[in-house]
Amino acid sequence: MTITVRYQAQLRQAAGVASESVSLPKGATVLDLLRTLAEQRPALTAHLLGNTGGKRPSLLVFADDHQVEATQSLNGIVEVILMTPIAGGLF
Amino acid sequence: MAALEDEDRLRYAWQLDIAGFGEAGQLRLLQATVLITRAGGVGGCVAYQLAAAGVGRLRLAHGGPLRLDDLNRQLLMSQAGIGRPRVELAAERLHALNPHVRIEPIAANASPENVAQLLDGVDLVVSCAPLFAERLALNQEAVRRGIPLIDCAMYELEFQMLTVLPRRSACLACLYPEEPPAWRRRFPVFGAVAGTVGCLGAMEAIKLLAGLGEPLMNRLLLGDLRDMSFRRVGVERRPDCAVCGAAV
Ligand SMILES: [Zn+2]
Numbered sequence: 001m002t003i004t005v006r007y008q009a010q011l012r013q014a015a016g017v018a019s020e021s022v023s024l025p026k027g028a029t030v031l032d033l034l035r036t037l038a039e040q041r042p043a044l045t046a047h048l049l050g051n052t053g054g055k056r057p058s059l060l061v062f063a064d065d066h067q068v069e070a071t072q073s074l075n076g077i078v079e080v081i082l083m084t085p086i087a088g089g090l091f
Numbered sequence: 092m093a094a095l096e097d098e099d100r101l102r103y104a105w106q107l108d109i110a111g112f113g114e115a116g117q118l119r120l121l122q123a124t125v126l127i128t129r130a131g132g133v134g135g136c137v138a139y140q141l142a143a144a145g146v147g148r149l150r151l152a153h154g155g156p157l158r159l160d161d162l163n164r165q166l167l168m169s170q171a172g173i174g175r176p177r178v179e180l181a182a183e184r185l186h187a188l189n190p191h192v193r194i195e196p197i198a199a200n201a202s203p204e205n206v207a208q209l210l211d212g213v214d215l216v217v218s219c220a221p222l223f224a225e226r227l228a229l230n231q232e233a234v235r236r237g238i239p240l241i242d243c244a245m246y247e248l249e250f251q252m253l254t255v256l257p258r259r260s261a262c263l264a265c266l267y268p269e270e271p272p273a274w275r276r277r278f279p280v281f282g283a284v285a286g287t288v289g290c291l292g293a294m295e296a297i298k299l300l301a302g303l304g305e306p307l308m309n310r311l312l313l314g315d316l317r318d319m320s321f322r323r324v325g326v327e328r329r330p331d332c333a334v335c336g337a338a339v
Pocket residue numbers: 261262263264265266328329332333334335336
């Protein structure tokens with residue numbers, strides 16, 4: 001299956017692209033997607049994955065406009081938004 | 092219910108005709124107290140709009156003196172004010188715009204130690220703080236007291252906004268169950284981006300106070316001004332949320 005990944009905030013700079021298409025085996029989960037992306041774009045690894053290879057807790061993942069957990073299957077999903085937390089106001 | 096005075100009818104004439112607002116909505120604004128923290132690029136814009144709209148009392152929490160590199164986005168400030176406390180400069184500018192709004196300047200940023208005091212007696216919180224520790228402390232106290240909170244954030248040409256209606260919609264801790272890592276002080280942003288999310292936050296505040304329109308509940312608004320895309324993504328309450336979950 002093919003999923004469009006959109007990068008927001010700092011991730012866009014780390015990825016070097018705003019969005020891309022990614023091919024995944026059927027039944028792949030959010031975590032499978034993150035590991036695939038980290039392999040293809042090593043600069044993303046620290047943003048997507050924690051030290052033990054799981055999803056980085058602060059990473060926000062939205063699949064077809066709904067927040068999802070790492071274990072969620074991506075079957076039927078068209079677009080995934082990945083986002084690092086952003087803050088406001090400035091000091 | 093009290094009636095508007097003649098001067099108010101004139102000052103707010105351009106908004107009194109808005110469908111669903113009217114004199115009743117204006118009275119609600121005049122009687123409201125809003126906490127805005129901080130009053131920089133985003134919060135300063137929120138405060139400016141709420142003062143113009145006639146919110147009765149604005150409590151501004153913002154620490155530190157004005158620096159030259161604040162001036163690309165902090166529009167309540169002025170070149171002549173460099174070195175002076177920012178919250179005082181903000182209060183002066185707001186008073187010059189609308190002398191009827193009562194401003195409570197507090198020269199400190201929100202922290203777990205002072206949030207109880209900051210939220211005391213307020214009807215609504217607009218959080219425009221850069222640090223997650225600050226935003227999450229405001230969120231926790233707002234949920235505990237049942238006070239609605241609007242959280243505004245920005246990065247580069249992007250922004251986001253979330254409205255928290257305590258125990259009715261996802262809170263900031265539902266979105267971020269773990270505190271994200273700390274940021275460096277400066278991150279890239281245009282003043283116009285800060286102003287955009289500040290105006291959106293101010294409009295959301297006016298709506299909530301006046302009972303107008305639909306609040307942004309269970310939706311995170313994402314905007315990217317690089318390609319002018321705006322979208323709302325769904326965020327749900329977490330049953331195990333440490334702040335608004337069933338066990339709290
Ligand atoms: Zn919550």
